[in-house]
Amino acid sequence: MVNSVAEGKELCRIQYHFGEFGNYSLIVRRSNIQKISCNIVINQNPVNSYLPIFFAFLIYMGVFSIMTVGQFCVNIEPIRNWLYKKMNPRETDRLINSELGSPSRTDSISSELQAGVWSAASSLQRLRSLDTFRGMALIIMVFVNYGGGKYWFFRHQSWNGLTVADLVFPWFVFIMGASITLSLNSMLRRGCSKWHLLGKVAWRSLLLFLIGVVVVNPNYCLGPLSWDNLRIPGVLQRLGCTYLVVAVLELLFAKPVPEDSSLVGLYSALQDILPYWPQWLFMMALEAVWLCLTFLLNVPGCPKGYLGPGGIGDFGKYRNCTGGVAAYIDHLLLGEKHIYQHPSSNVIYQTTVAFDPEGILGTINSVVMAFLGLQAGKILLFYRGQHKQIMLRFCMWGVVTGAISAVLTRCTKDQGFIPVNKNLWSISYVTTLSSFAFILLLLIYYLVDVKRVWSGAPFFYPGMNSILIYTGHEIFESYFPFKWKMQDTQSHTEHLAQNLIATSLWVIISYVLYRKRIFWKI
Template sequence: MAASGPWGHSASYLAGALVAVLLSGLAQPHDISRRPVSDLKIDQALLQIHNELLNENLSVSWVSDYCYQCLAQELSFVTMSSIATAHVDCQHAITLIVNSSPNGKELCRTHYHFGEFGNYSLIVKNPHSSSLKVSCDIVINQNPINSYLPIFIAVLIYLGFFIILRLGLCLLNIEQVRNWLYKKMNPRETDRLINSELGSPSRTDSIGGDLPVGVWSAASSLHRLRSLDTFRGLALVIMVFVNYGGGKYWFFKHQSWNGLTLADLVFPWFVFIMGTSIALSLSSMLRRGCSKWHLLVKILWRSLLLFLIGVIVVNPNYCLGPLSWDNLRIPGVLQRLGCTYLVVALLELVFAKPVPESSSPEARCPAVRDILPYWPQWLIVMELQVVWLCLTFLLHVPGCPKGYLGPGGIGDFGNYSNCTGGAAAYIDQLVLGAEHMYQHPSSNVLYLTTVPFDPEGILGTINSIVMAFLGLQAGKIILFYKDQHTQIMVRFFLWSVVMGVISIVLTMCSKDEGIIPVNKNLWTISYVTTLSSFAFMLLLSIYYLVDVKRMWSGAPFFFPGMNSILIYVGHEIFEDYFPFKWRMVNPQSHTEHLAQNLIATSLWVFISYVLYRKRIFWKI
């Protein structure tokens, strides 16, 4: 097993904060001076539009490549033989469309990906005075900055600290170094630091019990799988980072509608590993003789607590003013986790039987022994999926086409501007009311939507249950093929392939034009199959490295994985407090945003490590 020690790991988290400080020092002080216009914002460039036509006023509009079937948006109006300036988006390539005004005739168009804080000119002219043809040429007046350089530097610095720490741990394995430390430090403490393996949890049930999102309490005969806590912690760390802003990079934010970014991966993985934990914990407790009535009470209580914490404590509608029933957001991340946990845990409690301590390979139907006994569960989950499909594609939504899965707004050429989310939004508005939904969905950034839409709404919770059920299946694989590492990994791989094939069929390998596109806002079934395919493969990799080969202790992700509820709630509550956030010198710099978000994330990882060392775990 890889050597580790408290010095190395605790220093690594402090190093994380130091990395961010160093990055902050690298913040481009020249950014402001490079900006020709004082109000140029992050992810924008300056465009000077030169109208060299002698007889045409120009109307210039634009549309982003990432905006599917969108109406072009007006950018600027330029009179004859004059120059106008405008700010253009540089997150994605855009198409500039030049029309004559007022008749609206298209004169030319050009496709270009602008760079952040660059200065460009769009020159509209007749290449030949005798020709009616108009050309649109982009000229670079001032080169843009490399906005991705801070990420590269951050990776190098973290990698450098990791190498230094590994070298330090190797030195600790040298007997002469250990003896010197023994003399210089308290002998008892030195022995503990050198000989203890950081992150090796006590195999007692006292640290278990964070059943819904935290960690299951393993039976004495089934050692605690560090890979599950590592998987959960990895998802949680990414979630904290992207929730804090992800350096204001677009790929660290949620996708506006169809497709995936890094931010769209973590919540489904959280749900997936919750399902895995349910299978292991309930099997353990049933094997120890716990009554189902007792477990039912615990399931109901934990589900209720998750829901209440989400509604009362972690509620984004606080930003609208003092929270009251008039603006209380009912759905949410913890609310969805609570509902999903309730359904999947009850489903397992009703039909599950304790898995024997030893599972013989010669058992009946060995290839499907983790599936066949649970056919009623599969039948119920399939029925839930049929309900989702029927409601999504057959429910009549006033003013919207049947089966609409689009973003509304300026998407679909503005034909269904108030149909954001189709049936999903309609059901939420009927049951919850628009004022109790999320008011600032990611779709309004790119598609300019104006109606509320909740990405954690009622209809999507059905597919969240499916995601957790697939995680439940991963837990059953671990139970039924206990200590058969090859069998476990092969089945993880097969499930990943099966889910991937289903996704290929549903999406037709297209971001927007498949049968059912991948969509985090709607939690489409293709989103579930795609993310579960990734989850099975990721769990396979972590399981192999951490629990089979023991090449990796799981640190640093193992520690937040052990205290997931506390870290999630804590990072939401203290998001706007120092040292997690402060007033920036240059808020229009990716570097300073990245520094701040790295510091905040590293601090929460360090806090989870300290809590682990002190054996403090928040249970619900």
């Protein structure tokens, strides 16, 4: 969109798609007193910035084809027998089943690292689709954090709207919720006391929070672990708080689900919802708190219910109101220096106020996101072995949450009642990403656990070691071979190559750890 303005009046408005590294001029001509024409003139042709992505796609498809051929060869009996003797995969499977989710042999709790178990027939099997989904979200997150090839759609949206970068963290929270109900159910079925499990939940939440504050903290560049500049919120901190609330809520009301939970009548259709009505009441009350604080709390110098970016947004009327109530609460409770100093809004909207996208108020909707994931886990528990029922309910939940988003946003980017906004973790953002998550989980579940036409590789491996991969990629982000000095810092080709190599290395590391039977559990 190009506007030409003179003396406070708009002369013309034209739509034009500008290519990268091109040079353009806007020519405004007045043919007579009333008629004005505007034209874009290309002084230097732009480059095709999408060619690096195309070539990277071809390379990865080539690798995939080689792996597919290799898998075909493995299915040949003489080759398969030789490999089984050399690699002994049964030991790896035994370790996973006994240490990472088998309800008959383990007493550890895990939400990100454990997907839980259920009986597909007479034996207990781990759901690979959950690890695959978790690994997919994690790998995209790593790629985005490393720079995403400097493409705009691999960067977080400046304010309202969505890019690829805005999808993955909520999906990680969603799958964490699904894992909570499966893992806790397996513990309760074996007779573990709720007080014992509560202690483990509290300890794990504390560890996640401390790792985020002490180890993975972007404010280290301002000083070595200086309290004056230490950022308190963060990704792992939000995961820890969300995990604590959702897991405790599940422990308060959950009962062990027997293997044969088949029922008839109306209760059968709602058996994953009706017994947990206190949880739903709590979540609705929690969401009411978010709505009341967001739209009713007075923020000094800002209009009530303001959801804008501040800065030069809204014609500069509310320059210091970035994030409205969400930022006000963080500044009031944490202090300006203890929150994120460089939000995505400061580039386009030229904001000068610190704003944290993982702040306190947004954690409420993060809990809601995990609770919807918890519902996905309950579907897998109550309808175990009933593939059609599971996929139908995933589809129904995807449609319902999508419909809620359509109402809240009025199917627009900025004109809805509550726009989709990752920085604020608005409720429409949660319902939209939940809708995507239910549909995506349906597809992965169908391909991996129902038809078994896909093993989940390569995403399955990082999904098995998610906390280790996330923490490792943050700590070693600036070290070779994950980063090196580039010849042309403006080149998509060099950035994309560096970011893809770094991300691929973490996939390889996760695969090696899987083969070595090394799994980091908190």
